[in-house]
Amino acid sequence: MITRAEGAYLGALRAFQNPMLDLLHKRHAPLVVALLSSVFTAERPTVPVADAHTEIGDALDQLRAAGYEDGLPVGPARDLCRQWADAGWLVRQVLDDDVEAYRLSAHAVGALEVAGRAGGTGARVSKSRVRTLLEAVDRLAQDADPDVMVRVARLDAQVRELQAELERLERTGTVDEVDEEELLEEAENVLHLVRELPGDFARVAESIKAMQRDVVTALRQDERPTGDVLREYLERGEHVMESTAEGRAFAGALRLIGDPHRLDGLSTQLGLVLRHRFTRRLTPQQRTDLREVGRRIEQGLDQVFTAQREASYVITTQVRNHDPLRDRQVDDLLRDVMTGLQSWMPLARRGQAVEPLRRLPVAEVEHLRQSAGDLRPPEPPAPLAAWDDDDLGADDHEVRAWGGPHYAELHDHLRTFAPDEPVDVAAAFQAAPAPLRRPVDLLGLLEIADQLGMTETGELAYVDAVRPDGTRRRFAFGGVTTRTKDEDDA
Template sequence: MISRTEGAYLGAVRAFQNPMLDLLHKRYAPLVVSLLSVVFTAERPTVPVADAHTEIGDALHQLRAAGYEDKVPVGSARDLCRQWADAGWLVRQVLDGDVEVYRLSAHAVGALEVAGRAGGARARVSQSRVRTLLDALDRLAQDADPDVMVRVARLDAEIRRLQAEVTRLERTGEVDPVDDEQLLEEAENVLHLVRELPADFARVAESIKAMQRDVVTALRQDERPTGAVLREYLERGEHVMESTAEGRAFAGALRLLGDPQRLDELSAQLDVVLRHRFTRRLPAAQRTELREIGRRIEQGLEQVFTAQREASYVITAQVRNHDPLRDRQVDDLLRDVMTGLAVWVPDARRGEPVEPLRRLPVADVDHLRQTPGDLRPPQGPAPLTSWDDDEDVAQDEARAWGGPHYADLGVHLAGFADGAATVDVAAAFTAAPAALRRPVDLLGLLEIAHQLGMEETGELAYVEAVRPDGSRRRFAFGGVTARTKDEDDE
């Protein structure tokens, strides 16, 4: 059994294995923190690889020229970025359009936040900070307590307190002023909470990407039936947000942040705060942080949603194109190549020629089919079944149940107009013979009117259509008139 001191030491060792603390206790930690904070900002979360190399190279040159030669490591900007990516501080990814970019990992975001807090104003034990703690503890106790009567008593007390405040405001008509020092403390507390958000969002996005890598790796090594693999991994791909602890926590927070009304209220509250006189005492950087709270939340949400979409796409594409046998063959082939290189390299000399593979090995096949299988069925198909409606149908009867009689309708419409420039379509349909007053003929007449040019009358028209079997149907539609002659012909 280990002692308390040894347990604390082992815990600290594990903590310092975290890439965030590893970044902060390195020899060149101030350089890394400063360069990452300059290149990556809230307005610029991703930077193209070539631009990052150029900007970091220029910054290294400026520091060396300013006399910080011993504070700058040896190597180019490309080498430094590669080292930072291997250490888990930078993430390299390809966006749409084949643009390769860098972005900060969650560990780097957390390290920058720790360095910023340590180098800025020191956190104080203020009334606002204590109230935040007490409010959070009170909410935790309420959510954990299943006693209904206790919950009712708390709500009644809160209602009485709020009602007393409303009564006092109605009586006096004045709001108790709050000291500027207290407002400054509350603003610092808000900024302290907001600075934690970027690292939290980054951790959620990286947990989704880690889950994506685990799923793809397991899929390539899976030896189960393909159908079972497809069902399991397609379901995980559709529910990536519920597959990680960070994702489930984010989904709960999203129910609060995703409400448009709540975001509008947040914007209005920030406007009220920024208009107050106490904000003049805040540094310009802190006023900017307050103003950008809403946008930082939206950027964090978009970062998580992008990771979710990419994970769903990658997992779904891998499942659709998954071939366990082919993947195992490729893995075995690559493993054989690496084994062969490991055997050949130690004894090889520089410039030694390599005998190329001039032909592929021939497959050892015992027997090949020389004749195809007989594609003819063993017996002919069964005769077709006779139907009751195989009797001859009269042409006139079939035409009566067919589509509109466009030619007859056009002639009837012109005759009904009797030289007038316009004609009411409903009246023309009502005056038509029964053979031209089928429901489909009403549609045909409206189609002809549309082709000639029609105008709405603004009134509701009613017509009665007659089917070929004598049944009648009443229709209502917006009244229209059709032009039968162009204005130039009048």
């Protein structure tokens, strides 16, 4: 039987295996907290990898120049970030523009919250904090009690209390002012609750990512029929928010804070609070935190929804491209590589050269499928039927009249209209016969002029085009002149 002391000790051991407490327990914990809190902020939750390495390297140089050489770790910023990522404090991800970036893990966010609370104003046992606790317990009791009559009695008491307060306000016309000290306590209680939000949102997002990894791993190892795999994992991908305890809790909270009108009301209420004179007793950072409560909620919601979209996309893609045989071959290959590295590393010396793979191994194929080929040469395609434009019927001529430009006829018309000097395109079009003055022929004439080399006149030209059915259309365009022969002909 485990004693009370042994149980407490085992629980403490499990707690200190958490990356959050491990971060705070390290020798360089103050440095890690300082660097992470300065690089990652509420306005900048993700930082490109190259920028993070540069900023952390600059911060280390500044600290060394200030005389803190003894308390700093040895090594470049890139190695430090890699160590922090291996320890579970940083998470690498690829952004939408294919840029690799760092973001704080939920454990790192929790560690920064603990460090911030320890270094700031301590939590006080205030009226506001106790009232929050009592209201939470009262709400829990109401939700847990199925007795209808008890619920009715509570609601009647609340209605009578509110009615009495309404009558007092109508009778006196005054609102009882709350002491500034009590308002300050309530504001500090709100700030205490706000500090918990980033860590809560980060834990929800990471629980979704952990569920995504579990699903993909199980899918790669699954040997059940493909139909069962598709049915189960596609359903989990579509309902990823309900697949984890944190996700279900977040979905319940979202019904309260996801309403845009509620967030707008929250912004209005915070603006009213910040205009009160008691806020002068708050520090600038506390006033900033109060002002940005709504934005922090929106950032947290976006973080969770982004993780949900990525998880759904990864799971769906994995299911669609799932090939158990290929995945098993890849796993076996990676396992062989890891086994080879483990055998080679103990015997390898520092700086020892590695013999590269000069050529790929030849596959050992025991038997190939063979089939007799057809020795007869392929049959040529049937010859095309002869086509003579002179044999067109009346309907065919009418269809062609509505077709594209007559380039050859237009080119000949240009040469005939002005054989020895530049020609005005508008004048040439107006002088053309009716079959060459269709709207589409105007475009063809301008195209030919562009190929021969045209010059703008700076004036506006007008032409009348005639459709095959006799209707007319007037067009305006910038006047141009062109040669009648290209340079090769000249």
